[in-house]
Amino acid sequence: MKSIVPYTKDITFETKIAEICSISLEHELAIHEASIDGEFIISGEYKTHEVSVNKESFLYKLPFTLEVTENILKDSIDFEITDFTYEVINDNTLRVNIEFSLTASEKEEEKEEMEEIVEEDKEKETVRESVMEEINEMFPIEEIEETEKIEEESNDERLDKESENIILDSVENKESEFATYHIHIVNNNDSIESICQMYNVDEATLKEYNTLENITVGNKIIIPYIDE
Numbered sequence: 001m002k003s004i005v006p007y008t009k010d011i012t013f014e015t016k017i018a019e020i021c022s023i024s025l026e027h028e029l030a031i032h033e034a035s036i037d038g039e040f041i042i043s044g045e046y047k048t049h050e051v052s053v054n055k056e057s058f059l060y061k062l063p064f065t066l067e068v069t070e071n072i073l074k075d076s077i078d079f080e081i082t083d084f085t086y087e088v089i090n091d092n093t094l095r096v097n098i099e100f101s102l103t104a105s106e107k108e109e110e111k112e113e114m115e116e117i118v119e120e121d122k123e124k125e126t127v128r129e130s131v132m133e134e135i136n137e138m139f140p141i142e143e144i145e146e147t148e149k150i151e152e153e154s155n156d157e158r159l160d161k162e163s164e165n166i167i168l169d170s171v172e173n174k175e176s177e178f179a180t181y182h183i184h185i186v187n188n189n190d191s192i193e194s195i196c197q198m199y200n201v202d203e204a205t206l207k208e209y210n211t212l213e214n215i216t217v218g219n220k221i222i223i224p225y226i227d228e
Contacts, residue, residue, distance in 0.1 A: 001072070001103070001104055001105075001106060002101060002102070002103045003101065003102045003103075004082070004099065004100075004101050005066070005099070005100055005101070005102060006097070006098075006099050007040070007064060007097075007098040007099070007100065008095065008096070008097050008098075009040075009062050009095070009096055009098075010089070010093050010094070010095050011042065011060050011062075011093065011094045011095075011096065012092060012093050013046075013058065013092045013093070013094065014092075015048045015056070015092065016048050016049075016091050016092050017046050017048070017088045017091065017092055017093075017094060018046070018047045018048055018049050018050045018052070019046060019047040019050065020044060020045075020046050020086065020088065020094070021044065021045040021046055021047060021055050022044045022045045023042065023043070023044035023086060024042075024043050024044055025040060025041070025042060025081065025084050025096075025098065026040070026041040026043075027039065027040050027041065027079070027081065028041070029079055031068075031074055031077055033074070034067065034068060034070075035065055035066060035067050035068060036065070036066040036068060036077070036079075036102075037063070037064075037065050038063070038064055038065075038066075038079075039061045039062055039063045039064065040061070040062040040064065040096075040098060041059070041060075041061055041062075042058075042059070042060045042061075042062065042094075042096055043057075043058065043059040043060075044057075044058060045057055045058070046058060062096075066102065068104075071106050071107050072104045072105075072106060072107070073104060073105045073106070073107060074104075076104050076105040077102065077103070077104045078101075078102070078103040078104065079100060079101075079102055080100060080101050080103070081098060081099070081100045082099050082100055082101050083097070083098070083099035084096070084097070084098050084099075085097045124208050124209070127209065128208075128209050128210070128222070131181060131209065131222050132220075132222075180224070180225060181209075181222050181223060181224050181225075182199060182222075182223035182224075182225065183220055183221070183222065183223070184198075184199070184220070184221040184223055185218060185219070185220055185221075186215055186216065186217055186218060186219045186220075186221060187217060188217055190215075190217075192206065192212055192215070195221060195223075199223045199225070201223060201224070201225070205224060206221065206222075206223070208224075209222040209224060210222055
């Protein structure tokens with residue numbers, strides 16, 4: 001990973017700054033478990049009057065802290081200053097603009113684990129999309145509207161077994177233990193808790209196959225169960 005970080009600081013002098021004659025930038029770092037603590041060291045010479053031949057020395061230390069995540073290899077951290085500019089403002093204020101890069105390697109185990117999680121999420125999304133395509137083919141809009149009317153008259157009615165048990169042969173997911181799915185159409189008195197109790201399934205499993213936020217009457221909920 002590599003990050004570019006900008007840093008700007010105004011340094012107020014005790015006297016007027018007529019001219020910066022010389023300036024240098026150095027830095028010191030201390031790498032800790034969860035942070036990088038350091039300071040920029042700004043030093044040089046300046047004139048207090050335009051016509052003066054005398055020069056005054058200055059030195060200021062500007063501390064900074066950067067947070068680092070646990071998956072970063074601390075001994076791989078590389079700190080590099082990529083840009084440095086300055087300007088005098090308000091006669092006695094020196095504004096410094098520093099840009100630096102922070103490069104580090106990630107721990108391989110955690111990197112691979114994150115890649116596996118991303119891949120698993122993609123597989124779940126593929127399964128969900130395939131299921132929804134099957135549902136949309138089997139339950140067109142007209143049928144859903146008709147089902148809503150029936151469910152308003154009897155909240156306890158279920159879809160008939162022939163429509164309820166859908167075998168998704170087109171979904172190729174060899175690692176999944178779910179092969180059969182129920183389709184539940186939400187009625188007025190339904191909640192996530194009641195649906196879970198009705199089908200003896202936990203909410204976490206429902207979330208793998210459905211978007212459960214703001215469910216409304218007529219929404220179709222995929223209910224997976226294990227073939228024994």
